[in-house]
Amino acid sequence: xxNEESKTHGKEQHKEHGKEQPKPAEGGSQQAKSSQKHxxxxxxxxPTAPAKPMKDxxxxxxxxxxxxxxxxxxxxxxxxxxxxxxxxxxxLGPVLSxxxxxxxxxxxxxxxxxxxxxxxxxxxxxxxHPEKYGVPNYLLNRQKDPExxxxxxxxxxxxxxxxxxxxxxxxxxxxxxxYRHLYGQKVRGQHSxxxxxxxxxxxxxxxxxxxxxxxxxxxxxxxxxxxxxxxEEKAAASPAEAGKPGAxxxxxxxxxxxxxxx
Numbered sequence: 001x002x003n004e005e006s007k008t009h010g011k012e013q014h015k016e017h018g019k020e021q022p023k024p025a026e027g028g029s030q031q032a033k034s035s036q037k038h039x040x041x042x043x044x045x046x047p048t049a050p051a052k053p054m055k056d057x058x059x060x061x062x063x064x065x066x067x068x069x070x071x072x073x074x075x076x077x078x079x080x081x082x083x084x085x086x087x088x089x090x091x092l093g094p095v096l097s098x099x100x101x102x103x104x105x106x107x108x109x110x111x112x113x114x115x116x117x118x119x120x121x122x123x124x125x126x127x128x129h130p131e132k133y134g135v136p137n138y139l140l141n142r143q144k145d146p147e148x149x150x151x152x153x154x155x156x157x158x159x160x161x162x163x164x165x166x167x168x169x170x171x172x173x174x175x176x177x178x179y180r181h182l183y184g185q186k187v188r189g190q191h192s193x194x195x196x197x198x199x200x201x202x203x204x205x206x207x208x209x210x211x212x213x214x215x216x217x218x219x220x221x222x223x224x225x226x227x228x229x230x231x232e233e234k235a236a237a238s239p240a241e242a243g244k245p246g247a248x249x250x251x252x253x254x255x256x257x258x259x260x261x262x
């Protein structure tokens with residue numbers, strides 16, 4: 001009995017599984033698929049760097065410091081602050097930072113916001129006159145100044161001012177460099193055939209310019225009355241004269257003329 005009951009129960013389950021289940025609508029299936037895709041995706045969890053806590057430098061700390069006409073953050077170390085001044089490059093900056101730390105007797109990682117007013121004045125003096133502190137002349141940017149003949153170093157706004165002065169001097173002396181500056185051309189011997197063009201590019205519009213020039217010349221040669229003058233007028237009148245009865249005609253053919261010449 002038990003075996004028969006189990007067989008009948010299995011047949012009923014098989015029939016239930018064999019029944020056709022209703023298909024979902026097309027739109028609903030797409031929405032279901034899209035929802036499954038979105039559920040499967042994880043939100044972008046990119047690691048964010050934690051905000052650095054502000055270091056407490058004390059009451060004497062200044063947030064913004066002005067050095068040689070440049071506003072600098074007080075958190076910047078002295079060795080990095082010097083290289084941010086106009087006129088101090090990557091070669092001269094480390095040299096001056098070592099001199100400053102030795103002269104002012106401060107640590108190498110001291111931030112510029114902790115320096116006193118006296119130390120700031122001494123630092124500006126080191127930047128303006130590095131030759132007084134043993135810096136070699138080949139590191140200076142104004143060697144053999146044309147006015148004084150002395151090797152010196154210029155920083156801040158003096159760099160742009162003296163550069164403009166030198167360009168104007170070259171223009172007034174009519175040197176080749178001044179001539180190139182005057183006409184806005186390249187100064188240091190670069191090629192200028194394909195690069196550095198300014199104004200109208202002649203190489204691109206050459207054909208159109210030549211065509212316009214030829215049309216202007218033709219318009220000037222043509223008289224105002226519209227008649228053709230000179231040899232063209234005679235050439236145009238010769239066929240009409242040939243048709244007249246009194247006109248002379250050469251009856252000899254071309255082959256006979258060649259034999260006569262021989």
